[in-house]
Amino acid sequence: MTPSASPQAPTPGAHILLVDDDPSLLKLLGMRLESRGYRVTTAESGREALKRLDAHHPDLVLSDMRMDEMDGLALFQEIQRRLPGLPVIILTAHGSIPDAVSATRQGVFGFLTKPVDREELFATIEEALAQTTAGGGDGDDAWREAIITRSPEMERILEQARMVATSDVSVLVTGPSGSGKELMAEAIHKASRRADKPFVAINCGALPEQLLESELFGHAKGAFTGAISEHRGLFQAADGGTLFLDEIGDMPLPLQVKLLRALQERQIRPLGSTTSIPVDVRLISATHRDLGQAMHHGEFREDLFYRLNVVNLKLPPLRERAEDVPLLAKHLVAQAAARHKPFVKGFSREALNLLAGSAWPGNVRQLVNVVEQCVALTSAPMIPEALVAQALAAEENALPTFNDARAGFERSYLIKVLKITEGNVTQAARIAGRNRTDFYKLLARHELEPSTFKPAG
Numbered sequence: 001m002t003p004s005a006s007p008q009a010p011t012p013g014a015h016i017l018l019v020d021d022d023p024s025l026l027k028l029l030g031m032r033l034e035s036r037g038y039r040v041t042t043a044e045s046g047r048e049a050l051k052r053l054d055a056h057h058p059d060l061v062l063s064d065m066r067m068d069e070m071d072g073l074a075l076f077q078e079i080q081r082r083l084p085g086l087p088v089i090i091l092t093a094h095g096s097i098p099d100a101v102s103a104t105r106q107g108v109f110g111f112l113t114k115p116v117d118r119e120e121l122f123a124t125i126e127e128a129l130a131q132t133t134a135g136g137g138d139g140d141d142a143w144r145e146a147i148i149t150r151s152p153e154m155e156r157i158l159e160q161a162r163m164v165a166t167s168d169v170s171v172l173v174t175g176p177s178g179s180g181k182e183l184m185a186e187a188i189h190k191a192s193r194r195a196d197k198p199f200v201a202i203n204c205g206a207l208p209e210q211l212l213e214s215e216l217f218g219h220a221k222g223a224f225t226g227a228i229s230e231h232r233g234l235f236q237a238a239d240g241g242t243l244f245l246d247e248i249g250d251m252p253l254p255l256q257v258k259l260l261r262a263l264q265e266r267q268i269r270p271l272g273s274t275t276s277i278p279v280d281v282r283l284i285s286a287t288h289r290d291l292g293q294a295m296h297h298g299e300f301r302e303d304l305f306y307r308l309n310v311v312n313l314k315l316p317p318l319r320e321r322a323e324d325v326p327l328l329a330k331h332l333v334a335q336a337a338a339r340h341k342p343f344v345k346g347f348s349r350e351a352l353n354l355l356a357g358s359a360w361p362g363n364v365r366q367l368v369n370v371v372e373q374c375v376a377l378t379s380a381p382m383i384p385e386a387l388v389a390q391a392l393a394a395e396e397n398a399l400p401t402f403n404d405a406r407a408g409f410e411r412s413y414l415i416k417v418l419k420i421t422e423g424n425v426t427q428a429a430r431i432a433g434r435n436r437t438d439f440y441k442l443l444a445r446h447e448l449e450p451s452t453f454k455p456a457g
Helices: 023-035 046-056 072-082 097-106 118-130 139-144 152-165 181-190 209-217 253-265 291-296 302-308 318-339 349-356 363-377 385-396 402-420 425-432 436-445
Strands: 015-019 039-043 060-064 088-092 110-113 171-174 199-203 242-246 282-287 311-314
Touching: 015 023, 015 046, 023 039, 023 060, 039 046, 046 060, 046 072, 060 072, 060 118, 072 088, 088 118, 110 118, 118 318, 118 349, 139 152, 139 181, 152 181, 152 311, 152 318, 171 181, 181 199, 181 242, 181 282, 199 209, 209 253, 209 402, 253 302, 291 302, 318 349, 318 363, 349 363, 349 385, 363 385, 402 425, 402 436, 425 436
Parallel strands: 015 039, 015 060, 060 088, 088 110, 171 282, 171 311, 199 242, 242 282
Antiparallel strands: none
16 A cells, blocks of 8 residues: 655645544544644544534544454445545554455455555655645635645636636636636636636637627627527626637637727727627637737737737746646546446545556546546446556547547537528538538437527527
8 A cells, every 4th residue: 555656745734634532543643643743632542533523624534453342344335425525544562454345345445554655755745635625625725625625736726717817807727628728718708807707718720710600799680691599608608707718729710800909999890791880808818829929920910919028928838747646536427426336436546546546648637537437337336546547548549530620620510500500401501512411311310409509480
């Protein structure tokens, strides 16, 4: 059970409930933990420990296994019933393998044999705390609750996000794909005065130019072939709130001009309309591209860049915040287990070490996929290291084939066209440049029914 990683620095102010029916050992171990910087509350029995839970709200329980009346495993089971997710580490002088197997299967985080090696004990405690400590957690942090972190760098960025949220300046969030740029944009919105208004997001690289322009600015009836009714764009949908433009670096140059004008004039003009509409929108944009290089190559307007990049928040890749991996893994496995397999309690320590040591080229998005795979395939309460290794190997080959990527684009395109034409196949086929027969074949291939896009009633 010895961790493969070196001990982490102690979590400041972490509160440990220490349980042992031997007063001298209780005192000795308590002094050792306090010398490390932890706050310690002690209990000489399982019953006493349960009484202290509600009053002291510990971050972790460290308990002896063999105790009169209620042993460590029985205490753990009661803790799980009252405070599910509170990590428990059990100590024993007996080193019983059956006890260890039973305990870890039920979700006990660690099982250590007395006399406990000092560094092994501290390393196990820090691994357990890493899964449960998320930098704050009081009501004032509700705006950032979706961002799970204990990384100092991420905490610094979040503090900047909180400060910038109080104004209406434009924010550019940069960072690699899958690093959580949209979550950061939502957090800024929730911390702003616009929190009770809409947060609207669109991926600028996912749509052809004409569809993207229509989605953003709307269009008048008859603006183009197939525009059979007026369409309100996302600027109007986000009025009073926040509009998030993801992958802004992929926006076509003609649209960049129109976006710049909308930001300067604080009004938009729908496609095919001669009337401008005032809008009150806070703009947050994001990209994984180097916009400096894009400007150099004439692919991105310099004047728009400076309009968008009033404040830049640069998110680090997951490999640079490895301390967040166990914390994220615990959060994600709880979500996946709740949806699919409630008996799954978490990852074994060896599995967590493997996760924490991985490179994560796909960042948090890749971690989500790995956790989902592990939960789907496990038959044990604690996900083993071998299953994590298998999921990581599968992810290395997870890049979609050209046909899969094309199919995904086709389906997204067809849905957008059907939305614009409100299910009118003749008009949709004309926009797509296909005859009706071919268009119906495309719809059948992607299992799309035009009638579902027609207006209600």
